[in-house]
Amino acid sequence: MGATHLAGPVLVVGTGLLGTSIGLGLSRRGISVLLSDTSPTAQQVAQDIGAGSIYVPDSSPEPALVVVAAPPDVTASAVSRALRDHPAATVVDIASVKTSILRALQADEDLGAADLARYVGTHPMAGREKSGPAAARGELFTAMPWVICAHAGSAQDSVRIAGSLAIDLGATVHRLDAAEHDAAVALVSHFPQVASSLLASRLMNAPAHALALAGNGLRDTTRIAASDPRLWIQILSHNAPELVGILHGLREDLNRLIATLEDPQGPGALLDLAELMGEGNAGQARIPGKHGAPPQAFAVVTVIVDDKPGQIARLLTDVGEAGVNLEDLRMEHSSGHQVGMVELSVLPGRSLELTEALVERSWKVVQ
CATH class of the missing domain: 3.40.50.720 (NAD(P)-binding Rossmann-like Domain)
Structure with a gap:
């Protein structure tokens, strides 16, 4: 440095x-x-x-x-x-x-x-x-x-x-400046916390058989709901003016979605749903990628890994020996099975090379 x-x-x-x-x-x-x-x-x-x-x-x-x-x-x-x-x-x-x-x-x-x-x-x-x-x-x-x-x-x-x-x-x-900062963190930090907490609160009385079906989607969207409530009470109360406007926008979107789903076969309903999901795609695509660079689409190589000590370390060693740079990693455990699926994100031009290298090393790669 x-x-x-x-x-x-x-x-x-x-x-x-x-x-x-x-x-x-x-x-x-x-x-x-x-x-x-x-x-x-x-x-x-x-x-x-x-x-x-x-x-x-x-x-x-x-x-x-x-x-x-x-x-x-x-x-x-x-x-x-x-x-x-x-x-x-x-x-x-x-x-x-x-x-x-x-x-x-x-x-x-x-x-x-x-x-x-x-x-x-x-x-x-x-x-x-x-x-x-x-x-x-x-x-x-x-x-x-x-x-x-x-x-x-x-x-x-x-x-x-x-x-x-x-x-x-x-x-x-x-x-x-202070106002710009508070507006920015209300959107990218405080609002996600509130959304995650509200989502997780719907699980309080969920039946066990429903939660047994949960995958990474639910875990990802509720992860920060485990944050310290004492700290967030202070943060949200101090930045309430900036957060309220965002929540009003969310309420408008929810009302729009509810009205559409109350008559899902009505005129324009499917188009409205497509637009709503498309707006989400467009917003997510604006989040900066690795090291703050512009967002970039990566290829995902999925590997089945036995749930026992040393497997992830061995997999990462083999990825390194293949000479392919790992851009991101996600792991999802398979419910009811002693295996997990590891998603390795790499540059699109390197996915085939990595797949072949891992298969040669006896890994089970999902095609």
Whole structure:
């Protein structure tokens, strides 16, 4: 990655998954990291796994940068405190909402323009299904988007430092204002969470024999429904204005679909269904592909794999030895059978080559 851009010490306030991951990533780059958390246990775990050393007021060195990694409902107060306690430091937060936090800080009578000049809102678009410092990974932000949301009063030096934090952690920097950010994440992050949760809620009283038929389609669309409700209550309440408009649009689409299905043989019904599904195809096709590149259609090679230790590792080794780059991988277990089907996505021109190589290595490839 080249030379380190940040100068330490960096104080990380909040040692959950993201805060500890930031500490791990910076520490591995030789940057001095200090850790602070209201939970002594979380703070100690973060230190024990190498994310930094525990911050001791009046004893630890003054930070050049403070990263507030707190839940959205306390982020503004934590940023305000950091700006007042560390008058020479740039202060950034990594909360997933930006407008409500900025407004709270601008309305804070304890902060002046010079204080707010040192504040920059940011949001790394990264995470895991697990939470807490023990789940942290120093590589969590590698190649992931990190949004820098400078406000009108942000000092250029503070904006540069915020960008350097993202770059030093391997992220790709995107620059939006707070309103643009909140509108974007409402559509690509918060709305999918709500849709997944609503879908999964319909399964609460589903009969067991119906759920036994579930495949990857249901698993894929409900995966994020397992997210922490406590965090999402805060996120959704803070970004409600942006989300409501999207939900109104969804309600219109649902009403349209319901009206069509109530008379599926009526005039224009089949055309309307085709248009609705086609609109979904068009929207899905706009999602960027690998490494943020334009979406690209891949060929899928499906391999039947026995459900026993070492099979996936052997398959991936054989793919590598065939010299074919793997673009994506999905696996689906066959209900009632001790086998799984692994879907290997490759460039269209390499699918036949990969198929022949795997068959030669005694794999069962679905033609």
